Amino acid sequence: xxxxxxxxxxxxxxxxxxxxxxxxxxxxxxxxxxxxxxxxxxxxxxxxxxxxxxxxxxxxxxxxxxxxxxxxxxxxxxxxxxxxxxxxxxxxxxxxxxxxxxxxxxxxxxxxxxxxxxxxxxxxxxxxxxxxxxxxxxxxxxxxxxxxxxxxxxxxxxxxxxxxxxxxxxxxxxxxxxxxxxxxxxxxxxxxxxxxxxxxxxxxxxxxxxxxxxxxxxxxxxxxxxxxxxxxxxxxxxxxxxxxxxxxxxxxxxxxxxxxxxxxxxxxxxxxxxxxxxxxxxxxxxxxxxxxxxxxxxxxxxxxxxxxxxxxxxxxxxxxxxxxxxxxxxxxxxxxxxxxxxxxxxxxxxx
Numbered sequence: 001x002x003x004x005x006x007x008x009x010x011x012x013x014x015x016x017x018x019x020x021x022x023x024x025x026x027x028x029x030x031x032x033x034x035x036x037x038x039x040x041x042x043x044x045x046x047x048x049x050x051x052x053x054x055x056x057x058x059x060x061x062x063x064x065x066x067x068x069x070x071x072x073x074x075x076x077x078x079x080x081x082x083x084x085x086x087x088x089x090x091x092x093x094x095x096x097x098x099x100x101x102x103x104x105x106x107x108x109x110x111x112x113x114x115x116x117x118x119x120x121x122x123x124x125x126x127x128x129x130x131x132x133x134x135x136x137x138x139x140x141x142x143x144x145x146x147x148x149x150x151x152x153x154x155x156x157x158x159x160x161x162x163x164x165x166x167x168x169x170x171x172x173x174x175x176x177x178x179x180x181x182x183x184x185x186x187x188x189x190x191x192x193x194x195x196x197x198x199x200x201x202x203x204x205x206x207x208x209x210x211x212x213x214x215x216x217x218x219x220x221x222x223x224x225x226x227x228x229x230x231x232x233x234x235x236x237x238x239x240x241x242x243x244x245x246x247x248x249x250x251x252x253x254x255x256x257x258x259x260x261x262x263x264x265x266x267x268x269x270x271x272x273x274x275x276x277x278x279x280x281x282x283x284x285x286x287x288x289x290x291x292x293x294x295x296x297x298x299x300x301x302x303x304x305x306x307x308x309x310x311x312x313x314x315x316x317x318x319x320x321x322x323x324x325x326x327x328x329x330x331x332x333x334x335x336x337x338x339x340x341x342x343x344x345x346x347x348x349x350x351x
C-alpha cells in the first residue's frame with residue numbers, strides 16, 4: 001500500500017463517513033458541506049410543535065413553579081440541572097471538554113441572559129399574568145434591532161424596521177396605557193416593567209454574543225451558558241435571602257411537576273428541536289415561534305389559570321406582533337450571524 005493510499009484511508013476513518021472495505025462505499029446523506037436528504041414531514045411537524053406549544057406553555061409553567069419555590073432559586077435549579085444534563089450528553093457524544101479560556105464569554109453571557117432575562121421574568125410573574133409576560137417578551141426582536149443600530153453592529157434600519165419599532169412600542173403603550181391613566185391596579189406596572197427590563201438585558205446579551213468567541217459546538221456552548229447563568233441565579237437568590245425562607249417540605253406537587261416540565265420539556269426537548277430546525281429549515285421559518293408563543297401563553301393562562309384577558313390585551317397582542325413582523329421583514333436582508341449563534345438563541349428567547 002502506498003503512502004497516498006494510507007493517507008486517504010486515515011482521512012476517511014477520521015471523517016466519520018460510512019465506508020466499506022473491499023467494496024463500493026455506501027451512499028451518504030451529505031456531500032461536502034451540503035445536505036442532500038430532506039427531513040420527514042413528521043419530524044418537522046413535531047419539532048415546530050415543540051417550539052410553538054412547549055415554549056408558549058413555559059410561561060404558565062413558571063407561574064406554577066414559583067407558587068411554592070422562590071423565583072430566582074427556581075430558575076437557578078432549572079438552568080443548573082438542564083445545563084448539567086446537556087453538558088454531560090454533549091461530552092458523552094465525544095465533544096472535547098472546553099479549555100479554561102473558553103469559559104470566559106459563557107461566564108459573562110450566561111448571567112446576562114439567564115439572571116437578567118429569566119430571573120426578571122420569574123420575579124415579575126409573581127405580579128403579572130403569564131400571558132402578559134409572554135406578550136412583553138415578544139418585544140425582544142425590536143430591542144435587538146434597536147440596540148444593534150445604536151451599538152453599530154447594523155449600519156442602518158430599513159423603513160419597515162423603523163415602522164415595526166414604532167408599532168411594537170405603541171402596542172406596549174396600549175398594554176400599559178389604561179392602567180397608567182386609571183390607576184386601577186389591573187396591571188402591576190412594576191412587574192411589567194421588570195419583564196421589559198429583563199427583555200432589554202437579554203437583547204444586550206444577544207448583541208454582545210455576536211462578537212464573542214464561543215465554543216464551536218452549539219450544544220456545548222449553550223450548556224456552558226446555562227451552567228454559568230444557573231450558578232449566578234443561585235448566588236443572587238442567596239444574596240436576597242430566598243433560601244432562608246425556603247422549605248423543601250413546603251413545595252407543592254404542582255410546583256415540582258412544573259419545574260420538571262421546565263427542565264425536561266422547556267430547556268432540553270424544545271431547545272434540541274430548535275437546534276435541529278436551524279440545521280434543516282430556513283431561519284425565517286423557524287423564527288415564526290416569536291409570533292405563536294404569546295398567543296399560546298395568553299390562551300393557556302386564560303383557560304387553565306383563569307388569568308384576565310381584556311380587550312386591551314388582544315389589541316396590544318395584534319399591534320406588538322405586527323411590529324415584530326415588520327422588524328423581521330426589514331431585517332431579512334441583513335447580515336446573518338454565525339450558525340452557532342442561531343442555536344444559542346434558542347434558550348435565550350424561550351422562557
